Amino acid sequence: MDTTDRRRSAFTNVRSLRIALQRLERGRDSWALRWQALLAFIDLSILAFFILGPYLRAGPSYLIIDYTIAAWIGVELLARAVAAPSIRIFLKRPMTWIDAVILATLLFPGLLFNFAFLRAMRIWAIGRSPLLREGLRRLGGAHLQDVVRACLNFLVFLFMITGFVYTTFFYGQEGGEGFVDALYFTVATVTTTGFGDITLPGTLGKLTSVVTMIVGISLFVRLAQAVVRPHKVNFPCPQCGLQRHDVDAVHCKACGHLLNIPDEGN
Structure with a gap:
């Protein structure tokens, strides 16, 4: 086999791999949906790991799980790069850069832990995948697609703000008390309850509260509209x-x- 044949064979193999990965990523057949469901489960597991981080970070298994997730995200990024029509298109996708930051926070948890709240964005990707649309259709709930997406957007925002508040203001507290305080503050602020028993100090704290209220109320109204308006x-x-x-x-x-x-x- 000469050089031209080898190149042609390699190109054919890469193209076949790209088609297979595109089918898994965007396909609607049973095999593709099973794969997408597995990815969604892994995404939720990553979020659960972040939520349970305050309880696990003192244990020996924390870094093992952390680097295992990092390896998985690295492989997933590589697969998406191969499946993309071009590297330029791959680099233009917001989730590419979000996953790159998430990967960095996993590889350097002590240095970049303040950016770990971005891991919640992987839930947003679930709402944009064919899995949600096709799954709801097969269950007879296609009319609930907008409602489910609005719920996912609201949850993503809730966990992102909670993560940011926790890593910025409450990370020094022992155990899970800091995360619970951050979640409590976020929910109280988003719902405009504002008990005032937990407040964020300084200018950054005030700006965080302002952004949380404005964006949170907007997403909550969007969710209410999705529930009550005709399908x-x-x-x-x-x-x-x-x-x-x-x-x-x-x-x-x-x-x-x-x-x-x-x-x-x-």
Whole structure:
């Protein structure tokens, strides 16, 4: 086999691997959904590890679990880089940089622990994967997709702020008391209850409280809207491109074009 044949064979192998990884990442068949469910479980486990960190960090198993998760995220980043159409597109994805920061916090937990709150962003990725959409459809809950996504966005924000408050203001406390205080403060601030028994000191604390209230209320209102408003289906109009329509829509309300929205029976 000459050099040209070797290059051609290597290119074919890389292309086959890329197609297989793309199928696992974005596919909707049973095998792809099982793989995505496994990834979602691992993401939730990473979040659980962060939450339980105050209880585990004094034990000998903490660094073992930490570096195991780091190895997994490194492999996952490499797989996504191979599956991407190009490195440029891969680098433009926000989750690429978020995972890179998460990987750094796992490799250097003592130095970069203040950025560990970004691990909650991996829950946000679950809401953007085909797993959520296809799973809800198979369970007959496709109409709940917007509600579930709004809940996930709210939970991501809640855990991110809790993590930031904990690592910035309460990390020095023993055991899990600091994390509980951070969670208590975040929930009280987001809900505008404001008991005042726990406050954040200094200018940074005040700014954190302001951002938490503004963004938290906005996400809470978004969640309430998703719960109470009528369900819409996502189906691009061939004529004008309008994405959202009533479930029983026959014509596009923007341009009047005849629609053929598939239902669960199609």
